[in-house]
Amino acid sequence: MTRLLxxxxxxVEFDTWDGRVRVIESLSFALAAGETLCxxxxxxxxxxxxxxxxxxxVPQPTGHITAGSVRLxxxxxxxxSPARMQAVRGNEISMIFQEPMTSLNPVYPVGxxxxxxxxxxxxxxxxxxxxxxxxxxxxVHIPEPERRVDEYPHQFSGxxxxxxxxxxxxxxxxxxxxxxxxxxALDVTVQAQIFELLVxxxxxxxxxxxxITHDVGAVAEMADRVIVMYAxxxxxxxxxEDILERPAHPYTRGLLACRPTLVLGDPGARSELAEIxxxxxxxxxxxxxxxxxxxxxxALQRCGVAAPPETRLAxxxxxxxxxxxxxxxxxx
Amino acid sequence: xxEAGRSPWQEAWAVFRRNRAALIxxxxxxxxxxxxxxxxxxxxxDPFDIVGAPMTPPGDPDVLLGTDYLGRDILAGLVxxxxxxxxxxxxxxxxxxxxxxxxxxxxxxxxxxxxxxxGRVVEFFQVLPALLFAMVLITxxxxxxxxxxxxxxxxxxxxxARLTRAEFLRIRQLDFVRSARAIGASxxxxxxxxxxxxxxxxxxxxxxxxxxxxxxxxxxxxxxxxTDPNVMSWGLMIGSSRNYLREAWWAVTFPGLCIFxxxxxxxxxxxxxxxxxxxxxRQR
Numbered sequence: 001m002t003r004l005l006x007x008x009x010x011x012v013e014f015d016t017w018d019g020r021v022r023v024i025e026s027l028s029f030a031l032a033a034g035e036t037l038c039x040x041x042x043x044x045x046x047x048x049x050x051x052x053x054x055x056x057x058v059p060q061p062t063g064h065i066t067a068g069s070v071r072l073x074x075x076x077x078x079x080x081s082p083a084r085m086q087a088v089r090g091n092e093i094s095m096i097f098q099e100p101m102t103s104l105n106p107v108y109p110v111g112x113x114x115x116x117x118x119x120x121x122x123x124x125x126x127x128x129x130x131x132x133x134x135x136x137x138x139x140v141h142i143p144e145p146e147r148r149v150d151e152y153p154h155q156f157s158g159x160x161x162x163x164x165x166x167x168x169x170x171x172x173x174x175x176x177x178x179x180x181x182x183x184x185a186l187d188v189t190v191q192a193q194i195f196e197l198l199v200x201x202x203x204x205x206x207x208x209x210x211x212i213t214h215d216v217g218a219v220a221e222m223a224d225r226v227i228v229m230y231a232x233x234x235x236x237x238x239x240x241e242d243i244l245e246r247p248a249h250p251y252t253r254g255l256l257a258c259r260p261t262l263v264l265g266d267p268g269a270r271s272e273l274a275e276i277x278x279x280x281x282x283x284x285x286x287x288x289x290x291x292x293x294x295x296x297x298x299a300l301q302r303c304g305v306a307a308p309p310e311t312r313l314a315x316x317x318x319x320x321x322x323x324x325x326x327x328x329x330x331x332x
Numbered sequence: 333x334x335e336a337g338r339s340p341w342q343e344a345w346a347v348f349r350r351n352r353a354a355l356i357x358x359x360x361x362x363x364x365x366x367x368x369x370x371x372x373x374x375x376x377x378d379p380f381d382i383v384g385a386p387m388t389p390p391g392d393p394d395v396l397l398g399t400d401y402l403g404r405d406i407l408a409g410l411v412x413x414x415x416x417x418x419x420x421x422x423x424x425x426x427x428x429x430x431x432x433x434x435x436x437x438x439x440x441x442x443x444x445x446x447x448x449x450x451g452r453v454v455e456f457f458q459v460l461p462a463l464l465f466a467m468v469l470i471t472x473x474x475x476x477x478x479x480x481x482x483x484x485x486x487x488x489x490x491x492x493a494r495l496t497r498a499e500f501l502r503i504r505q506l507d508f509v510r511s512a513r514a515i516g517a518s519x520x521x522x523x524x525x526x527x528x529x530x531x532x533x534x535x536x537x538x539x540x541x542x543x544x545x546x547x548x549x550x551x552x553x554x555x556x557x558x559t560d561p562n563v564m565s566w567g568l569m570i571g572s573s574r575n576y577l578r579e580a581w582w583a584v585t586f587p588g589l590c591i592f593x594x595x596x597x598x599x600x601x602x603x604x605x606x607x608x609x610x611x612x613x614r615q616r
Contacts, residue, residue: 055514057510057513057514061444085516086516086517086518087516088516089513089514089515089516090514090515090516090517091516094514094515095514097507097510097511097514099507102506102507102508103507103508103510103511104508104511105508105511105512105526105529105530106340106508106530107339107340107341107529107530108529109339116515116517116525117515117516120515120516120517120521121516152338152339152340155338165511168511168515169514169515
């Protein structure tokens with residue numbers, strides 16, 4: 001496995017009125033070329049911040065990457081110069097966001113916005129950039145790309161705009177595409193189309209995808225590997241089968257149980273939707289122990305005392321939980 | 333072509349076109365512009381020449397709009413004097429806009445220390461009484477069209493800076509700015525190519541109205557005698573004839589009317605632009 005992107009002990013902190021808050025704590029993972037890694041978790045667990053940290057876009061001036069490294073093909077992006085990061089963004093690592101309705105600039109035709117990316121990074125002239133824009137619109141399956149290239153964002157639907165965002169992101173053939181909940185704001189049918197498109201583009205272009213979502217259905221659809229995050233920490237990591245079929249961490253299991261299931265024809269079979277009691281704790285109130293312990297039904301006494309180490313369960317499958325720690329293994 | 337790609341600008345024009353008051357304003361400005369452009373070529377009387385008896389009332393076949401207290405042709409003054417007046421207004425508004433956009437965009441985009449520092453500069457200029465400050469500037473140097481223009485521009489830019497700053501504060505946190513950053517756009521590019529075009533509508537409206545204000549300001553300064561006495565302008569005509577207001581009302585009224593119409597036209601167009609750019613008023 002060639003490691004394209006390697007995140008090592010990443011730590012991100014924010015200055016708030018309540019003091020410094022650690023939103024990501026010693027996060028490590030790797031991304032291989034051409035693979036899809038899903039990062040799952042509830043709102044506020046640090047998924048999006050992880051993406052922004054990779055892009056070097058942690059909100060200034062309150063946010064800081066205080067430790068760790070993000071290595072792209074060996075080069076540490078955390079220590080790269082702002083100019084170097086500008087050359088990386090959109091060219092080697094691209095990102096698409098949650099809100100396709102507002103992520104395009106309303107005063108420029110979509111074609112120009114795609115062309116902007118290639119003109120910035122590849123130095124193409126106007127005509128070449130424009131034909132590249134048409135080509136990209138065709139690649140994301142927008143009908144009549146020659147005509148629509150001159151249209152403005154307000155003339156596109158939400159799903160079409162997300163396609164345009166994907167076209168912009170992939171115009172420079174980046175090695176990595178970070179998709180931050182790209183389908184959350186879209187209709188379910190359109191979501192499926194976007195998934196399909198991302199899968200297709202990954203196959204044809206070999207782009208590795210970091211897919212951030214809170215939707216377990218999307219994970220099943222997209223992922224090769226999965227990272228489950230809780231309160232800024234990685235609680236479990238594994239292949240998509242490991243996570244979906246053999247979830248080890250109580251939080252992962254809870255997350256999977258929270259999916260509604262459809263049972264047709266028998267109203268009585270409609271089961272109560274499971275939920276994880278409580279909410280993600282405010283990050284400045286995290287104690288010394290496992291962040292999930294207050295909500296965990298199986299919490300042991302030591303869970304509140306010290307953070308659990310990561311335990312290897314199988315090849316590529318690991319979880320951070322005291323229940324799984326070797327000494328407690330029998331208890332679990 | 334009609335189908336594909338109607339830019340926000342084209343949409344604004346479609347709204348503007350349906351606004352009667354704005355079109356009247358545009359027509360007024362068109363007539364004034366035409367007169368100022370070709371008038372001096374057709375009516376070749378020097379406005380400083382004494383062409384008849386002093387204070388000839390309007391209606392005289394030789395001097396249609398009468399003469400002032402020195403016997404100078406009022407019509408010639410109107411035709412020649414419009415260019416400097418309008419030019420001062422436009423140039424001063426441009427100075428205002430350029431300074432305002434520069435300070436406002438840096439302040440709004442970078443925020444923090446930059447904002448605080450530039451905010452002090454804005455406040456410094458804001459607390460100075462504008463007319464007095466302009467008068468001081470003009471009397472310090474020679475009263476000429478250039479110094480008058482600069483003086484007006486320098487005292488009037490703070491509103492534009494605050495407007496631009498507010499727009500930048502609002503727009504810089506929108507999603508498409510984040511997208512621009514994510515494709516690797518530099519700060520300069522984000523300021524100039526991403527945020528500024530989206531901030532332009534209110535700035536254009538404000539710049540239009542600033543032109544009217546600058547013309548009035550110039551007239552006010554001229555009335556007080558602070559203008560270039562060697563260049564005929566509407567303001568100079570009013571200023572020099574003000575002592576004879578009761579004997580020769582026409583010497584002051586006609587240039588005053590010209591200034592009034594010009595500023596009215598500008599205001600109507602400015603309001604029309606405001607409606608056209610304001611999406612809440614835009615009917616589909």
